Every structure is written in structure tokens, then in C-alpha cells.
Amino acid sequence: MKIVIIGNGIAATSAATKIREFDASCEITMLSDENTPFYSRPRLLDYLAGKVSFEQITIKSEQWYNKLNIELVSGAKVFSITPQENKIITSKGDISYDALLVASGASAATPPFFRPDLKNVFRLRTKEDADRIIAAAQHVRTAAIIGGGLLGIETGFALTSRGLTTTVIEIADRLLPKQLDAESSLLLKASLEEKGLRFLTGKQAAALDADREGLCITCTDATVLRADIIVVSAGIRPNVGFLEGSGVNVGRGIIVDEKLRTNIGNIYAAGDCAEFRSTLYGIWPAAKEQGEIAGAIIAGQDAVYNGSIMSAKLKVVGIEVASIGDIAVGLGTRTESQREGSSFRKLFYENGRLKGAILIGDTSDYFKLQKEIALPAPRQSA
Ligand SMILES: Cc1cc2nc3c(=O)[nH]c(=O)nc-3n(C[C@H](O)[C@H](O)[C@H](O)COP(=O)(O)OP(=O)(O)OC[C@H]3O[C@@H](n4cnc5c(N)ncnc54)[C@H](O)[C@@H]3O)c2cc1C
Structure with missing residues (x-):
């Protein structure tokens, strides 16, 4: 079985790791149009600020791909795919697959006033x-x-x-x-x-x-x-241009079901390029979760994706701000605010259940609240 993954980001590498965990012998090829090993995109901000070197934000070295027997083809831009022939057309030649995972992420959006011709x-x-x-x-x-x-x-x-x-x-x-x-x-x-x-x-x-x-x-x-x-910095657009004319259903992103499957049986999608129940997540934890589940499913495991909790944390030294889940206030929403010195915390409840939180100053409960918000809704009595 030959599995090809378009991408070398968190969705792609999480999927590759899972596939290898369950299947020691399949062929795995990853294609990336970047010429770098897998690095932390969020930590590009530390790199931009001059606080860390690129090596410090690199997550997977060449040895990792060798150890897991994964072929990484860097600098290979995918131009198109032809599902009828299970074929991918890239800048480094054509590649065939038995199963394909599209984990091509997103690009920074270009609003109409954007002028790439201008220096700086x-x-x-x-x-x-x-x-x-x-x-x-x-x-x-x-x-x-x-x-x-x-x-x-x-x-x-x-x-x-x-x-x-x-x-x-x-x-x-x-x-x-x-x-x-x-x-x-x-x-x-x-x-x-x-x-x-x-x-x-x-x-x-x-x-x-x-x-x-x-x-x-x-x-x-x-x-x-x-x-x-x-x-x-005007948002992101899923990288889906190379799917034009392929027959893969694309809305704002690649439309997937709870098995991370597209409308074409042996093609899956995960990460920033995927649209699940009308949602484009655009966050690292969701891309990781989708990648892991897609990988397990491609390797023949029985898994289901039910969506991720939207969460965001500001990465500015000395300013702790986090937002988790749904903070919209509707008719049935109850909120609880608490202020202590420079710390502020607001919790959002609906139907007796925590659905969102804002933390400022002290974000030590970030992961705890994420778990609480992710808990399934209590059963309604008949
Ligand atoms: C500066 C920055 C800071 C961020 N900070 C945070 C944060 O604090 N918290 C958070 O949750 N999220 C953050 N994000 C978002 C987060 O990085 C993304 O959600 C995550 O990286 C998505 O992972 P992905 O694997 O889906 O896609 P990507 O990381 O975009 O990877 C896509 C891969 O596909 C490849 N690819 C794309 N098109 C092609 C093609 N045609 N041919 C071949 N290869 C292709 C790319 O080379 C790349 O390897 C940040 C993003 C940026 C840019």
C-alpha cells in the first residue's frame, strides 16, 4: 500500500506518525513545497522577534523521517491531481498513490488592496x-x-x-x-x-x-x-487551488466527513485546508487532532472526528490572554466574571454547562478549562 501525504506541517506529520504506529510496512511519501524540515509555524513569531534560531523551532530532523522509513520530498510543489488514475502531478514529477491525505494547510490571505509589487x-x-x-x-x-x-x-x-x-x-x-x-x-x-x-x-x-x-x-x-x-495579516485561505478540476468537493476548504474523508473514497484531508461541518479551524491543535485521526483511519483503525474546541492564546511576553470555546452571548447564556488585581476571568455557561472562557493575566487553567468545555453535553431527561 502506498500512502502519499501532501504537506509536511503538523497535520501531515501527525498523520504519518499514526500511520506508522499501526502499519510498519506501508510506503509513506510526504510532499512539501517548502525547502525546510518540519518546524513550528506558531514559533515563527519568536524567530521573527530574533529570540530563537531556526534550529530551535525545528521539530523533526532528517533522522526522524529515516527512522520511520518515510520519504520526504521537499521543494515539490503539487500542481494537480487526477483521482481517476490515482496520480499527483508535481514540480518533481508524477507520483501515484493508493491512499492520499491532503494536508496542504493554508496561505495568508491577500485582500484586494494587497500590492505584492511594492517593496517592503x-x-x-x-x-x-x-x-x-x-x-x-x-x-x-x-x-x-x-x-x-x-x-x-x-x-x-x-x-x-x-x-x-x-x-x-x-x-x-x-x-x-x-x-x-x-x-x-x-x-x-x-x-x-x-x-x-x-x-x-x-x-x-x-x-x-x-x-x-x-x-x-x-x-x-x-x-x-x-x-x-x-x-x-488579514486571515488565511486554504491551499486547495491544485484540486481544481479533480472532482474533490471544495467549499471554503476541502469538505470532509467525520472520517476525514472527502467525496472520493481514497482521498482524505486534514488541518487548515479541511472544512468540517462548515468550520475552518485554522489552529494548531485542531490540525494535530485531525492529522492523528486521519492517519489512524488510513491505517485501517476505527476512529471518528467530532470537531475540535476553538482556543487561542496570545504569545506576547508578559501578557497572558486566552480565549477558549464559544464566548457568544445568547438568550440562554449565563456569565460569571471575576477580577483580582490585573487578572480577569469570565466563564460562559449554557444549559448548565461551561461552553467558553476568557482568561487574562492568569492562564494557568487554560488546559483544564479546555477539557471541561470539551466534555459531552449532559443528557436531557425525557
Ligand atoms: C506566524 C503564525 C503563528 C501562529 N500561531 C498559532 C498559535 O499560536 N496557535 C495556534 O493554534 N495556531 C497558530 N497558527 C496557525 C497554525 O500554525 C496552523 O493552524 C497550523 O500550522 C496548520 O497546520 P497544517 O499542517 O494544516 O498546515 P501548514 O502548517 O500550513 O502546512 C501545510 C504544508 O503543506 C505544504 N503545501 C501546501 N501547498 C502545497 C502544494 N501545492 N504542494 C506541496 N506542498 C504544499 C506546505 O509546504 C506545508 O508543508 C499560527 C500560524 C502562523 C503563520
Whole structure:
């Protein structure tokens, strides 16, 4: 049996590990268009801030692939697949498979105003992107980040750590509206401002230009912000372009069922490229969980994926912020808030059960609450 995995990220490597755990003899080939070993994408921010070397964020060495008898083909870009022939067309030739796992992740989104032609305008997803930003940051004084989500804030903080005066532009009127309520969002903004980050909230970037003085961002309300470098952090898009015309069902991501199967029997998908029950998770723990389950299933085990808990933790030194589960407040939602010094904690309950939590200052209960939120709902009595 020949199993091919498109990708070499957390979903792909978790799947490969599981497959090998249950099947010592199958052939496993992993394809990646990056030229690096498997590294921690979240820790690219530490790398960008200059706190760690690339070796320190590398997770799997060449020996790991050798030991598990996995062939890793780096620098191999997949152009298309033809399921009728079980064939993948790549920049390094055609490859056939018996079972295929697509774990191709996502790319940073490009909003309409994005100008890749402009010097010093970047996005951040890969080591290559981080290297380009680091090279540019060495010669400039100011930066602007378009997008005040978790990644935008963390990127801004990394550039502040490099000595750049950095402003984050956010379309919403407060930070992290999906992860925090209004009260905790204000607390976070104040802490980040103390660390030197600047914010323009309620502003929508509309155009990027360059003149003799550098780059400038024009917002829809005519606000203009000048900066030496710009990082656009406007969400992610699943890497699914190579599936066009293949017959694999794609919505926003590759549509999978609870067996991580696509509509084509021997093709599976996991991680940031996969869409499960209309959800694109876009987070590391979900990609890992999906990869492990897909791997077990491909290796013939009986497993089921039931979704992951959305969770996020801000990686900014000295600022502990975490958001877990569902923090939407509906008619039946009960909340409990607790403030102690600079720590703030808000729990969200529905039908007598914890469904979400926000932690600021003290996030030591992060994993405990994640487990509690993941517990199945109590049975309703008849
Ligand atoms: C800077 C940064 C910080 C982050 N911080 C956090 C965090 O704190 N917490 C969190 O939960 N999540 C975080 N994330 C998100 C997290 O990294 C992703 O959810 C996770 O990496 C997804 O894993 P994946 O294996 O699905 O995809 P990826 O890691 O994107 O891997 C995809 C793989 O597919 C390969 N590939 C793609 N297209 C092709 C093709 N056509 N041909 C061949 N190979 C291809 C790529 O080379 C890569 O090996 C962060 C992301 C970034 C960029």
C-alpha cells in the first residue's frame, strides 16, 4: 500500500506518525513545497522577534523521517491531481498513490488592496516570509500591520521587539472581537500599549502606495498612515487551488466527513485546508487532532472526528490572554466574571454547562478549562 501525504506541517506529520504506529510496512511519501524540515509555524513569531534560531523551532530532523522509513520530498510543489488514475502531478514529477491525505494547510490571505509589487510589503506564513521581513526590518524604523487579529498583534509585537515603532490597524472597533468581549478587549489593548504597540481601531485599509518617503496606507475614511514596512495579516485561505478540476468537493476548504474523508473514497484531508461541518479551524491543535485521526483511519483503525474546541492564546511576553470555546452571548447564556488585581476571568455557561472562557493575566487553567468545555453535553431527561 502506498500512502502519499501532501504537506509536511503538523497535520501531515501527525498523520504519518499514526500511520506508522499501526502499519510498519506501508510506503509513506510526504510532499512539501517548502525547502525546510518540519518546524513550528506558531514559533515563527519568536524567530521573527530574533529570540530563537531556526534550529530551535525545528521539530523533526532528517533522522526522524529515516527512522520511520518515510520519504520526504521537499521543494515539490503539487500542481494537480487526477483521482481517476490515482496520480499527483508535481514540480518533481508524477507520483501515484493508493491512499492520499491532503494536508496542504493554508496561505495568508491577500485582500484586494494587497500590492505584492511594492517593496517592503509582506505577509507572514512561512520561514521564507519571516526571513524577508527580518531582512527588511534591519534597515527601517517604522512598521504597520494591517489586521489586528491574534497573528497581527503578535507580528506587531515581534517587530516592536526588534526596535521598530509599530502600529496595528484593525477594522473592528476593538481588538480580537472573535476571541474577547468588550471588557477584556480593552484590558488587552491597554497592556499592549504599555508594551509600546500602537493601534488604529475602527479603520479599514483601502489602498497601499509608495512614494519617495516610503509606504503609505490609505483607509476608507481617508486616514493615512506612513510606514517603512507593512505586514498584511488579514486571515488565511486554504491551499486547495491544485484540486481544481479533480472532482474533490471544495467549499471554503476541502469538505470532509467525520472520517476525514472527502467525496472520493481514497482521498482524505486534514488541518487548515479541511472544512468540517462548515468550520475552518485554522489552529494548531485542531490540525494535530485531525492529522492523528486521519492517519489512524488510513491505517485501517476505527476512529471518528467530532470537531475540535476553538482556543487561542496570545504569545506576547508578559501578557497572558486566552480565549477558549464559544464566548457568544445568547438568550440562554449565563456569565460569571471575576477580577483580582490585573487578572480577569469570565466563564460562559449554557444549559448548565461551561461552553467558553476568557482568561487574562492568569492562564494557568487554560488546559483544564479546555477539557471541561470539551466534555459531552449532559443528557436531557425525557
Ligand atoms: C506566524 C503564525 C503563528 C501562529 N500561531 C498559532 C498559535 O499560536 N496557535 C495556534 O493554534 N495556531 C497558530 N497558527 C496557525 C497554525 O500554525 C496552523 O493552524 C497550523 O500550522 C496548520 O497546520 P497544517 O499542517 O494544516 O498546515 P501548514 O502548517 O500550513 O502546512 C501545510 C504544508 O503543506 C505544504 N503545501 C501546501 N501547498 C502545497 C502544494 N501545492 N504542494 C506541496 N506542498 C504544499 C506546505 O509546504 C506545508 O508543508 C499560527 C500560524 C502562523 C503563520
